[in-house]
Amino acid sequence: MRSRFISPTAHLLCCNSNPDTPLHFLPTNLRLPSPQATVESLGRLVDGCASPSCLPTLRRLHCQLLTRGVLHPNPSMGIKLMRAYSSCGDPAATRQVFDVTPDRNIIFFNVMIRSYVSHGRYGDALGVYSGMSAYGVRPDHYTYPCLLNACKGAEHLLGGLQIHGAVTKVGLDSCPFVGNTLITMYSRCGVLSEAERVFKGMPYRDAVSWNSMVAAYAQKGEPDRALQICKQMAVSGGVRPNAATLASILPAMTSITSDDASLVRKLFDDMPRKGLISWNAMIAIYAYNSKVTDAVELYNQMVSEGVEPDAITFVSVLPACGDLSALALGSQIHDYVKKKKMCPNLFLENALVDMYAKCGSLQDAREVFDGMKEKDVVSWTSMISGYGMHGLGEDAVILFESMQKSGLKPDHIAFVSVISACSHAGMLKEGKHYFSCMMDQYQLIPTVEHFTCMVDLLGRAGCLEEAYDFVKKMPLEPDERVWGALLSACRVYQNMTIGLAAADHLFKLVPEESGYYVLLSNIYAKAGRWEDVTAVRNIMRSRGIQKSPGCSNVEFNNRVHKFLMGDKSHPQSREIYAKLDILVAKMKESGYVAVTDSALHDLEDEDKECHLAVHSEKLAIAFALINTSSGTPIRITKNLRICGDCHYASKLISKITGRKIVIRDMYRFHHFEDGACSCGDYW
DNA sequence: CAATCTTGGT
Structure with a gap:
């Protein structure tokens, strides 16, 4: 069994064993140890290698260690070397050091397992574990959390159960590290009941235990349970909700009630020391829930309290800027991003493109888009929908074609964007083409959003009968948006019959939505049927529906000025x-x-x-x-x-x-x- | 003696 870990070429291992990087081609300005360097100082140099760019340095140091013969007599040096290779992104080299080390203690095994786990090589991690006992090393309370993470990453419930069994057998189930990882492992594998059982059975629960439970429910989409645990945490747990708590409930924080938002805000306000993560999480929660003014306000507060925002902050704040059309703030953030050299960053650049497009500045959006080192479907889609919003259907279509040529596969949302761009530009033929292209070429099943776009496309082009027919034949239950698109088209083209049919459905589906009553009354008004306009108004009054007040925003002097009607x-x-x-x-x-x-x-x-x-x-x-x-x-x-x-x-x-x-x-x-x-x- | 482990954010 032991020989499994010893590579047959181990004795040949040297720094230039990789034929791609012969020693004499390496940059000469690398910091190299002086001949009289001590083992300690060599160790510090190895510790300093923590990113892929350090790999050449690390290889040379490795060579030095071998030639000086200080590697094997110093187990800590081998461990440092393994850890460094791992953080430089080279698990194979980590393994080579592991394999050639003669007397490996438990720490070598732990570092090796952790290296595999952090590179997503879960099977290899478990492989190392299964070789341990034959080598005569017993896993400890550091080993199990790593192994459970491997099972978590691979969503390998069976393996997780086995390791849980082993943990119990050696009596490590009372260790908080192990317990906490068990909770997340079970939760990721979808067995919340087991996660909860472990949680309840823990003799000592720390903040991580509570947060892991919060995360478990949040990721399952149960905001009520997640919030409940947050509240319990403070009263019965003896631990206060912290930054990680807020970050943990984030996944459940889409479309929450205002009351829940205030509840979370209270958790946030009660935190004694707020770090970047807390601010980011709170801002993200506002942004997720279209509370854009709150998001921007909190961002301003964060900056004024001297907390430095990072890319994640901006990825939440920029969509809020887009929603508010706060171009001044958005481009201010862009300047900061440039000053701090935060790009390339795919997420950040995507958010910038979207912000500029929604703030009406297509040139800026395009400039960011063109400057991107890497683009994903989201980048292209943001730009395409930007063109669409501005009525530039031709440009949207050109971009959609280039995206396909670049080898990216358009997804559901990309098709929504391009069809809606065609619709806004009156490009009936192209829109229809993309609708069938999405099914025939990409085998994507159209969702209600695509049907809405198609009804809009047909309706705007004046093909009202065809649009109505399309609605009647669609395989999904037409919802508010579908009928709404049809009704809008009936307003433009003065089609009373179809308009009434659409309005009828809408008043049943969303009787409280004032906009559709207004649309219908516009149709009557345009036809001069004032008695019907009055009838609609009376219906609204009897149902207690108020026309939502029109409101316009203008940004001036870094402030958004708001105007209501009158x-x-x-x-x-x-x-x-x-x-x-x-x-x-x-x-x-x-x-x-x-x-x-x-x-x-x-x-x-x-x-x-x-x-x-x-x-x-x-x-x-x-x-x-x-x-x-x-x-x-x-x-x-x-x-x-x-x-x-x-x-x-x-x-x-x-x-x-x-x-x-x-x-x-x-x-x-x-x-x-x-x-x-x-x-x-x-x- | 020193080296290894758990939550959480686009």
């Missing part, structure tokens, strides 16, 4: 309304007549005009016109779909003032320039 709370309110009066007068000279069917109520025309005049996007435009110098593009983000009147008005204002106006509504970007919009009045 808002008079802004300090510059008087100026804003005065500016608006002047604008409306000028617009009327250019032939502006308010598009009154955008208003929900059957008011007298003049009243409607008043209502429309104070829509939030108009206030935001007036604000930006007052405060920025001529020529500066105006960027506005709106929570709802832009209304017909504001769309028309924005076109005129862009012509009158010579300003570019970029409005992001709920669905896409509208670039207004010289009286025209990039959406081609098709939205």
Whole structure:
């Protein structure tokens, strides 16, 4: 058995045994030990080799150790060498040192096993274990956690059970290290009941034990259980929730209630010493749950408390910037990233591309995208959907084709992006092509998102019958989004019959969603059926549904200025309304007549005009016109779909003032320039 | 004597 570990060429081992890197080709500026270096100082040099770039140095040191004959008489030197090779990413070299060492103690075995585990070579790790007893070395309380990690990594429940048995037999099951690893092993192998049994049976539970249980439930998607354990931890466990606790519940923190978010925030606030990980976890929880303002606020607080953000912080904050259209903050972060040379970093660059695209700055997005050393499907998809949002379907399609040529396989989301890009650009034929391509060429089963895109594609192109037919024939139950896409198309093309059918489904599916009532009433209003508009309004009233207030944001002086419909709370309110009066007068000279069917109520025309005049996007435009110098593009983000009147008005204002106006509504970007919009009045 | 182990974040 012993010979298993001794390689037949072990005696030949030397630093230049790898034919790819002969000694005399190695860089000469490597730090080499002086001839009188002590064993201790050699050891320190070996310890200093901790990343793949140190591998050449390490090989030369290894050579020195052999020629000086200090390796085998000093077991600690062999261990240092193995550990160094392992952290340089070379488990094979680690094994070679292991194999040629004459009298291996338990630590050699432990380091060897750990090296294999950290390189994902779980089978090899377990192989070393099975050779131990024949060599006459007994596993100890350091060995078992490593082995359990191997089973965890391989999701090898049977092996885990066997090792659990061995642990119990030698009485190491009371060791907290072993117990904690047992919990995570069982949890990763999907046996939560066993994880919980180990946890309950532990004589001494530390923070890691509690956090491991929290992680187990969080990863299983049980936020309630996970939070419950967090709370128990503080009262009965005698340990306080810490950074790792927050990080552990993260996986369960998607779409949680506001109450749960506050609960987690309280855990966070109660932490006496908050480190980077705590801040990152809390910010991520806000970002996951679309609490973007909270995420950005917490980020600002973090920076003001002197905690240095890292890439993981930004990967949470940047999507929040994108959501808020906070371009100033986003590009500030980009500057910091450049200053600190944090790239290449795939995740970070993907987040930057997405942020720039969502903030309306496609050029910046493209610049980051083009500068990426490595791109994955997410990178391409972010850029494709960026083009799609801006109505640049051609560019989206070109990029989609290049992605395929680069050898990457588009996934579900990539297809959603490209089909929706086609839809927004009116590219019916291409959209249909990608829908079948995804099934035929890539064997991807379309999900309800793809059907929604297709209904949108057909609907926007005016093929309403075909769209309706498509919905009726789809193999999945059409949901809110599918009917919503159909209803929107019916508004654009004035199709009452199909519109009513879609609205009927929507009112059953989501009776509380005000947007669909508004869409239907827009259809009636455009047809002049005011009694039906009134009927819709009455239904809304009887069901207690309020139209969600329109709200527009403009970023100015590093602050996001928020305007609601008819808002008079802004300090510059008087100026804003005065500016608006002047604008409306000028617009009327250019032939502006308010598009009154955008208003929900059957008011007298003049009243409607008043209502429309104070829509939030108009206030935001007036604000930006007052405060920025001529020529500066105006960027506005709106929570709802832009209304017909504001769309028309924005076109005129862009012509009158010579300003570019970029409005992001709920669905896409509208670039207004010289009286025209990039959406081609098709939205 | 020294060397080895557990949770957790894009």
